[in-house]
Amino acid sequence: MGVREAAFMHGLKLILRNALRHKLRTALTVVGLLVAVLAYGLLQTVVDAWYAGAQAASNARLVTRNAISLVFSLPVSYEARIRGVDGVTRVARSSWFGGIYQEPKNFFPQFAISDNYLDLYPEFVLPESQRQAYLRDRKGCLVGRQLANQFGFKVGDVLPIRGTIYPGTWEFVIRGIFDGADSTKVTRLMLFHWDYLNESVKKTAARRAEQVGVYIVGISDPENAASISRAIDAVFKNSLAETLTETEQAFQLGFVAMSNEIIAAIRIVSYVVILIIMAVMANTMAMSARERTTEYATLKALGFGPGFITLLIFGESVAICVVGGGLGLLATPPAAAMFKTLTGGVFPIFEVSPLTLGLQAACAVTVGIMAAVVPAFRASSVRIVEGLRAIG
């Protein structure tokens, strides 16, 4: 074993024992790191979950909406004209209902849809018998499995929804429960007959009848999404209600983008948490290094170089951060699962991504390195005579 290896091995021993010297201080620091890295991971996962819906959306479907704003609808007469555009295979109606089930915090999306809607959504799997039952019942509705599980809905249940856009309490009968084709599909929503909505509106507010929120457009080839979109919008150019057509994915991202400020805030908070723990860690290391000034000066007197001192301090800082960060990393997936349950399906897809885990590890190591820079520089460059004087 050479000089460097022997010193290095003993350096590791010193690092370990120094780290365990103030057990309470180290334990508290480790807990702080655990919490910070965990919080960072959960916040990143919230951001991911936010975008997950859009990522799951399809490029093979287009969404045609009113060009002015989503708030405005389109005449039902557009349906046939959209169907006439080259490359369009199917056109379905979808109107946002925006009702409340029992209380506002139970929020879930409800859409009034045309009967061919489900043909455009092969990712929603519904038994044929239930589909038939739904089609037969004017007041029938369909709920997704995630929604059914959250509230314990069963087929045959009556589902009262208080309208906010469309006044009154609406009673629907659950005729079917559809599953997601795979675990990434969000099925926390409710669907019912657009015809039923339209007939009711006709009686109460005739001006708002014969309107569609958005058209879902099936196309033969996703490659042509852009040109078909342009063709559809061209049809309604200079009409009373011009349209804006984009892929469902782009539509969803636009929807998510409305919350961009919130997402940015969450991102910033996640890094603020890391900055705080970095300051705490730097303080801990500075305190430890200052207490050991005499020891470092003694080592230098004995002939150990500044590199050895630097190794001791960086090693200790990184070791503590790896342990704290590692525990935080391990705690993240179970904590995420708990978070998902506690938030009751607001985030149907809430999974810690490998990227998040990687970022957590990187943050922990970065904290360890950054926290040691100043103390290591100070300790390794202290003049021996000054350091020896520092004795208490």
Place this chain on the structure above:
Amino acid sequence: MRPVVEIRNLTKSYRRGGEIVPVLQDLTFDIADGDFVALMGPSGSGKSTLLNLIAGIDKPDGGTLLVGGIDITVLSEAELADWRARNVGFIFQFYNLMPVLTAFENIELPLLLTGLSGSERKEHVEAALAMVGLTDRMEHYPSQLSGGQQQRVAIARAIITDPTILVADEPTGDLDRASAEDILALMDRLNTELEKTIIMVTHDPYAARRARAIRHLEKGVLTRGQEKT
């Protein structure tokens, strides 16, 4: 034989505020190989400063300082560190052991810079432990040892690399009379049996009497040298 330490026109001053405080002024003297010198003098007379210069942990402002024939005033920081590792054994007033290392590991520390194998290091450490009479305490941490025992560990650490000189700044300053007596007897043995050159700073005339020669420093100037009979 050539003196092991040759000091020529050595000067050192400190800057305090804007003021320059001279500490050592034009100091010239030799220390013979195998000598045991006690440096005495009032507080603030520059004893520690001189010892630090000889040990190569501080730099003079002027003059030359040869130890074992090498002018250490011209060495770089890194060269000086290497030089210290091979040539200087340190004994401090407060022992300066690593609290997280056992007696054995503390003594082994300087050997990590020598390239000896693990088994060779073990052999050396055990011999040093036997020399200071602490074989049965080698697994103890400093906090589990008395002051006198800690200083004996420090002495073992100081001699482990067989250095050219041993420097000791108030080695008994923190010890009771009996422990101090032990340490002085041990240093005496290092000098007579192992023929170590020792330079010791002390306030204690009783300790100084153990040395072969006493040098008095006053305001940075040697006032009298006193050879013992």
